[in-house]
Structure formats: structure tokens, C-alpha cells
Amino acid sequence: MGRYILRRLLISIPLLVVISFLTFILINLSPHDPAELVLQAQEVPVITEELLSQTREELGLDQPFIVQYIEWAASCLQLDFGDSYVTGQPVWSILGPAFLNTLKLTLVSVAVIILLSIALGVICALQEGKLVDKSVRGFSFFLTSMPSYWLAALMIWYFSVKLDLLPTSGMNSLASYVLPVIVIAISYAGIYFRFVRSAIISNLNEDYVLYGRACGLPEKKITGKILKNSLQVAVSVFCMAVPIILGSTVVVENVFAWPGLGSLSIKSILSRDFPMIQAYVLVLAVAFVLFNTLSDIINAVINPKLRKDL
Amino acid sequence: MNILDVKNLKIWDGSTGRTIVPDSSFKLKQGSCLAIVGESGSGKSVTCRSIMRLNKGSIRQSGDILFQGENLSLLSEKEMRRKRGKNLCMILQNGMRAFDPSSKLGVHLKETLDQHFNWSKQAFTDHMAKAMESVKLSNPVELLNKYPHELSGGMLQRVMIALAIALEPDIIIADEPTTALDTISQFEVVEQFIRLREVMGCSMIFISHDLGVVRKIADDVLVMKDGEIVERGTTQAIFTEAQHEYTRYLVSSKLALSQHFENVMGGMALADR
Numbered sequence: 001m002g003r004y005i006l007r008r009l010l011i012s013i014p015l016l017v018v019i020s021f022l023t024f025i026l027i028n029l030s031p032h033d034p035a036e037l038v039l040q041a042q043e044v045p046v047i048t049e050e051l052l053s054q055t056r057e058e059l060g061l062d063q064p065f066i067v068q069y070i071e072w073a074a075s076c077l078q079l080d081f082g083d084s085y086v087t088g089q090p091v092w093s094i095l096g097p098a099f100l101n102t103l104k105l106t107l108v109s110v111a112v113i114i115l116l117s118i119a120l121g122v123i124c125a126l127q128e129g130k131l132v133d134k135s136v137r138g139f140s141f142f143l144t145s146m147p148s149y150w151l152a153a154l155m156i157w158y159f160s161v162k163l164d165l166l167p168t169s170g171m172n173s174l175a176s177y178v179l180p181v182i183v184i185a186i187s188y189a190g191i192y193f194r195f196v197r198s199a200i201i202s203n204l205n206e207d208y209v210l211y212g213r214a215c216g217l218p219e220k221k222i223t224g225k226i227l228k229n230s231l232q233v234a235v236s237v238f239c240m241a242v243p244i245i246l247g248s249t250v251v252v253e254n255v256f257a258w259p260g261l262g263s264l265s266i267k268s269i270l271s272r273d274f275p276m277i278q279a280y281v282l283v284l285a286v287a288f289v290l291f292n293t294l295s296d297i298i299n300a301v302i303n304p305k306l307r308k309d310l
Numbered sequence: 311m312n313i314l315d316v317k318n319l320k321i322w323d324g325s326t327g328r329t330i331v332p333d334s335s336f337k338l339k340q341g342s343c344l345a346i347v348g349e350s351g352s353g354k355s356v357t358c359r360s361i362m363r364l365n366k367g368s369i370r371q372s373g374d375i376l377f378q379g380e381n382l383s384l385l386s387e388k389e390m391r392r393k394r395g396k397n398l399c400m401i402l403q404n405g406m407r408a409f410d411p412s413s414k415l416g417v418h419l420k421e422t423l424d425q426h427f428n429w430s431k432q433a434f435t436d437h438m439a440k441a442m443e444s445v446k447l448s449n450p451v452e453l454l455n456k457y458p459h460e461l462s463g464g465m466l467q468r469v470m471i472a473l474a475i476a477l478e479p480d481i482i483i484a485d486e487p488t489t490a491l492d493t494i495s496q497f498e499v500v501e502q503f504i505r506l507r508e509v510m511g512c513s514m515i516f517i518s519h520d521l522g523v524v525r526k527i528a529d530d531v532l533v534m535k536d537g538e539i540v541e542r543g544t545t546q547a548i549f550t551e552a553q554h555e556y557t558r559y560l561v562s563s564k565l566a567l568s569q570h571f572e573n574v575m576g577g578m579a580l581a582d583r
Contacts, residue, residue, distance in 0.1 A: 205366070207407040213364055214402075215422040215473070216395030225410045232412075303412055304457045 004300050004307050012293045019285040020076065024069050027278045034085070035061060037272055041085045081279035086271050091279045095264065099283060101171060102253070102260030106245045108177055109184040114238050116189035118231075121196025128201055137194075144190035152183045152255040169257035180256045184249070188241060195237055199230035232303050239295030243287040312376075313513050314338035314361070314481060319373035321356055321365070321537075330356050330369070331537040338481065343507060343514040345528035345545070347521065347560065353537040354517045358483050361515075362398055363390055378480070396426040399479035403486040405466025409458040416454030419473055426477065441475040442468075444509070445502045464495030471502050475510065482506070483515045488523055496523070503527055521564040525549060533557045 035055040039047050056062050060071060075082070081091035120140070124133040143151075159179060160168040167176050203209065203226045212222045246261065253262035261280065268276035300306045314337065321331040331353045338344050346354045360371045363382065375382040377397065382390065394400075402408045409418050416438075423434055435451065442450035445468040458466060467487060474482050484503065488496040500523055507514060507527075518524050524531060524545065531548045533541040533556065541554040552558045 207402055207404055208410045210359075210364060211400065211402050211408040211470075212410070212418070214362055214394055214400035215418075216391050216393075216425050217421055218391065218425070221421060225413070229410070229412055305411065305459050 001301070001307065005297055008293055008296055008300075012289050015289050016286060017073075019289065020073050020282055021069065023278055023281045023285065024072060026281075027274050028065070030272075030274070032272060032274075034059060034274055037274070038085045041271070041273075042088075076279075076282065081282075082275040084273055084276050086268075086273045086276075091275050095261075095276065095279050095283070098259060098261050098264040101258065102246055102249055102262065105177065105180060105184075105249060105253075105258060105260060106242055109181045109188075109245060110238065110241050112181055112185040113189045113192060113241060116185060117192040117196050117234065117238075120189070120193035121200060121230075121234075122227075124193070124197045125200035125204070128197075133197075140190035140193065143186050148183050148187055149251050149255055151186065152179070152252060155179050155183060156255075169255075171258055176256075180252050180258060183252055183255075184245060188245070192234065192237055192241070196230065196234050199233040200226060203230045228302060232299055235298050235302065236295045239291045239298065240288075242291050243284060246287055247284045311340045312337040313340045313378060314515075315374075315376040316361065317374040317376070319357065319360060319371065319375070321353070321360055321369060321371045323368055324370040325368040329537070331360075334373075334537075334539055336532055336539065336542065338513050338515060339530075341511050341513055342529040343516055343527055344530045344532065345516045345518060345524040346532045346534060347517075347519055347524055348534035349519060352534040354534055355485055357534070358400075358485055358515060358517055361483065362394055362400060364394075364400075392426075395422055395477055395479070397480045399474045399477050399482050401467070401470045401474060401482060401484040401487050404490045405461075405463045405470060406458065406490070408470060409466065411458055414455055414457055415461070415469060419454065419469075419476075422473060423476060437476050438472070441472040444475060444505075445472045446498070447472065462495070464491050464499060467491065467495070467499050468502060471499070471506060475506065478510065479512060481513045481515065483517075485517045486519070487516075488518065488520060500526060521549075521560060533560065 033052070035052050036047060038055055038059070039051065044051065053062075060068060063071070072082070079092045079096070081095070083089060084091055084094060087094070120136055124136050127133045156168050156179065159166045166178050167173070170176055206229075209222055209226060212225065248262075249258070249260060250262035250266060252258065253260045254266070257263075261283075265277070265280050267273075268280065296306075316337070317335050319331060319334045320329070322329045334353075334357060336344070346357065348354050356365060356369065359365045360369075361375055361382070363371075365371065371383075373383065377393070382393070385393070409415060419438055420434055423429060423437070429437065435454075438454065439450040442453065447453060447465065447468055453461070453465075453469070461469070470487075487503070488499055491499060503514075503516070504527055506512070514527075516524070516528055528545045531541075531543060531545050532539050533548070533554065535556050541548065541552060541557045548557060549561055552561055
């Protein structure tokens with residue numbers, strides 16, 4: 001098992017290198033001259049050719065491409081993503097706190113999503129075809145088909161304005177989490193519980209369930225086995241939910257004025273703050289690789305068949 | 311004496327109202343082997359599962375199932391569970407799928423035996439190792455630490471037989487135990503079943519559509535078609551003087567197949583010369 005984890009971690013290293021390289025290339029393919037952007041952002045009145053070449057030298061843009069990449073990648077490892085073109089502050093001093101805020105929102109949401117999906121999935125699978133199953137599926141279909149900004153607006157109107165129970169926006173107390181978490185959780189749990197439900201239903205019909213019963217094992221033990229085998233499908237989905245939500249909170253963060261990555265990324269893209277965008281893309285890509293690795297490792301722990309593949 | 315007496319068993323699907331087995335009665339003599347034959351969908355497996363009261367969700371059953379004089383239909387779920395494994399033991403068709411794929415084999419075996427006996431860990435290993443060696447599984451302790459996918463279908467089938475030996479049940483119900491195996495494993499597994507009966511003297515219900523296997527192992531045969539028992543009798547009688555057209559068809563197609571096989575082999579032998 002230890003060997004599997006080590007190998008799996010080693011495999012993700014080249015993946016990270018490729019991703020960082022692609023991120024670097026994509027940003028460099030942009031038609032804008034970074035030196036010009038920096039000078040514009042610093043509101044230099046007249047941009048001369050001399051000033052441009054001086055700025056390029058300061059930014060290291062006169063170096064060969066590969067050297068630029070290696071220097072950039074090495075400093076990224078120390079969380080030094082350069083300075084923002086707009087404010088001149090180090091990127092991580094702005095991105096770091098925003099990332100933490102979004103991470104907090106994401107982790108709370110994913111916890112709620114996991115609990116909801118498993119609970120609803122188990123209930124619906126055990127009541128397959130009955131009224132409870134049909135109504136939960138119907139109602140979740142209705143909720144997930146609502147766009148999240150609309151759902152968010154409805155929630156704010158009802159819980160914050162009409163009932164005055166929860167804050168409308170910001171991130172000031174634990175109560176601020178409630179509405180954004182509900183909006184995110186509804187749109188994901190409404191889909192994920194179906195994975196859990198169908199996995200349980202197909203496991204219920206497996207021979208090992210019949211044989212377990214035929215051997216006189218108590219229902220509790222058999223349910224445990226069914227859950228363990230069914231959740232394998234869900235583990236990957238749940239693990240990947242973290243980076244997916246990290247990268248897609250833009251709408252929710254903007255509606256609830258959450259000071260996180262979503263709001264920051266929109267701002268940076270609009271002002272062409274390349275170091276910031278680069279760092280944002282890289283952080284998300286790293287999150288995808290990390291959680292993908294994590295899901296593989298958890299799956300290998302539960303499912304012995306997978307350990308052989310590597 | 312009859313160890314099992316099934317009277318007026320009716321099985322139907324509660325959600326659609328479709329009748330699967332309309333009215334079935336049969337007896338299993340103490341220490342004998344009763345084979346149930348018939349094509350797929352004839353109601354063999356459903357009949358056996360209803361003896362264990364293990365049919366799935368919407369499938370309902372009525373009638374009396376007298377096991378050693380006790381009516382299983384009247385037992386509570388908890389009482390019934392105590393009988394499963396200990397008194398009535400089942401062996402399934404596909405060994406590859408019968409064990410929890412994410413636990414080691416030993417886990418299922420230990421859980422089952424813990425349910426019915428108060429054995430120490432050492433006693434469990436001793437009993438299980440002895441049972442496994444008796445079905446020609448070498449290195450039992452090593453096998454207990456393996457996952458189901460690391461063993462072949464024939465080995466897993468023998469693990470199920472070994473578990474049955476350790477449980478010492480009164481009746482073994484084997485649901486097409488040789489169907490999923492290749493010819494060589496089939497032969498070995500059938501040998502084990504024959505030995506199982508000789509050594510333990512337990513009664514057995516053997517479901518199969520392989521008449522060759524049935525002829526080797528069974529004392530009596532029930533022939534099922536579309537949920538009904540169309541013929542019953544001793545194995546000898548079924549193979550020589552079948553009354554029902556369907557039984558004659560089954561027996562003759564089996565004979566035709568082996569005839570064809572002999573012809574082909576004989577032809578090859580000629581060609582070799």
C-alpha cells in the first residue's frame with residue numbers, strides 16, 4: 001500500500017511540470033506586451049521605446065523563453081508568483097487570502113454535499129421506486145435546474161430580507177456561510193446523490209449480498225459491505241468536487257460578495273493582470289492534480305483490485 | 311424420514327402480480343441428494359431461494375416449508391437468520407461474485423463462523439484450514455489473506471464448499487455450482503460435492519441443467535418447466551424411463567450431444583490412423 005501511494009505521488013510530479021509549462025505558454029501567447037501593460041497600469045504618461053526595453057529587462061522578459069520558465073517555476077515553488085501588474089504587490093499576498101476564503105467555503109460545501117448525497121442516496125436506494133424515492137428525485141431535478149444566481153437571489157430575498165435571519169453578503173461570521181453553502185450544495189448534491197443511489201441499487205443485486213444473507217450475516221454487516229462497495233464510485237466524484245467548486249464559485253462569490261478566488265479572478269482577467277491570472281490558473285491546476293491523486297489513493301485503500309494497476 | 315417437506319409453495323412477483331411458481335410440493339429425504347433440473351427461467355433458483363426465504367424485494371411466497379418438522383414460513387426474520395448458514399447452507403453459481411470484492415476471504419469466513427459458533431481465533435483458523443485442505447486447497451492460511459479476485463472461480467467454489475464443511479449444515483443448497491466453471495474445474499468441484507456427501511452425510515438440493523453432473527451426484531430428480539414440476543423420480547428412472555415429453559427431450563438432447571462428441575472424437579481417431 002505504501003508503495004502504491006509513493007508511486008502515485010511520483011507520477012503526479014511530471015504532470016505538475018507539464019501543467020505549469022502549459023500555463024506559462026498560454027499566458028505568453030497573449031498578444032499583449034507585458035511591459036506595456038505594466039507601464040499602463042502604473043499610469044506612465046508617455047511610453048517610450050527606451051522605457052519599454054528597460055521594463056522588459058526588469059521583468060526578465062529579455063531572457064530566453066526556457067530560462068524565463070525555469071526562473072518562474074522555481075519561484076512559484078516558494079509561492080513567489082511575481083508582483084501584480086496592477087497594484088505592484090506580491091501576487092501571493094493578494095491571491096493567498098482569497099484562496100483561503102474560497103477553500104473554506106469549498107470545504108464546508110463539500111462536507112455538506114457528501115453528507116446530503118450519501119443520506120439521500122441511501123434513502124432513495126432503499127425505497128427504490130416508492131413515493132419517497134420518486135419525490136426526492138423529482139424535487140432535486142427541479143432545484144438543480146435552477147441557475148445558482150437565481151437561487152441565490154431567492155435565498156437572499158427570503159432569508160435575509162424578508163425573515164432577516166442571515167446576512168445578505170460578506171464573510172463576517174459563521175452565519176455568512178449558510179446561504180452560499182446551501183446554494184452550492186443544492187446544485188451539486190442534487191446530481192451526486194444519484195451516483196450513490198444507482199451504485200447502491202446495483203450492489204444490492206450483487207451475489208455477495210445474497211451469499212452474505214445465505215450465510216446468516218446480520219443485515220447491519222451486509223449494509224456496511226454494500227456501502228463500502230458503493231461509495232467507491234462516489235469517492236472520485238466527491239474528491240473532484242473540491243477543485244471543481246474551487247474553480248467555479250465565481251457566480252456565488254459575486255452574488256454574496258465573498259472575498260475569494262472567484263471575485264479576484266474576474267477582476268484580474270478584466271485588468272489583464274497576467275501574473276495574477278497565471279498564479280490563479282496554476283493553483284487550480286495543482287488542486288485538480290492533488291485531489292485526483294487523493295481520490296486514487298482513497299480508492300486503492302478501499303478497492304484492492306486497483307492497487308495492482310500501478 | 312424427510313428432512314425437508316415443501317407443501318403448496320407458491321411464488322409470485324408482488325409488483326406485477328405475475329406468478330412464477332404456481333403450486334409446488336416436494337420432499338427431501340434425510341441424507342439424500344435431490345436434483346432440480348430445467349432450463350433457465352423455469353423457477354429452479356427462485357424455488358431454492360424461497361426455502362431460505364431469500365428472494366428479492368418484490369417477490370412474495372406462500373405455502374409451508376417444513377424443516378425437521380418446523381415450519382420455516384412462520385419463523386421471524388431473526389429466527390430464520392439463525393437457520394441460514396448453520397442449518398441451511400447455500401452454495402452459489404459464481405464464486406467470483408459471491409464474496410465481498412473489497413474484503414479478504416478470511417473476513418467473510420470469520421464473520422460467518424462467528425455468527426454461528428463461539429470459536430477463538432485459533433479455533434477458527436484450525437477448523438477452516440482443515441476444511442480447506444479437505445477440498446484440496448493448499449496453503450489455507452495464505453488463502454484466507456487473499457482477496458477474491460486473486461483466486462480462480464473453481465478455487466472460490468471450493469472455498470464455499472469448505473465453508474459449508476466448517477458450518478456442518480443439515481441441508482446444502484447448491485445453485486448451479488458448476489455452470490460458471492471450465493470442464494476441468496467442473497470435474498474437481500463435482501468430485502468435492504460427492505465427497506462432501508460421503509463424509510458429512512448431509513442432505514443436498516442440487517440445481518443444475520447439466521444432466522451429466524446430475525446423473526453422477528443425485529439420488530432423485532425433479533424436472534421443472536415454466537414454474538411447474540413436470541416429472542419426478544429416481545435418477546435411474548428419469549434417465550431410462552422418463553414419462554414426460556419434456557424430460558425425454560432433455561435426456562435425448564443430452565445423449566445426442568455426447569453421441570456427437572463421441573463421433574467427432576472417433577472421427578479424429580480415424581484420421582490419426
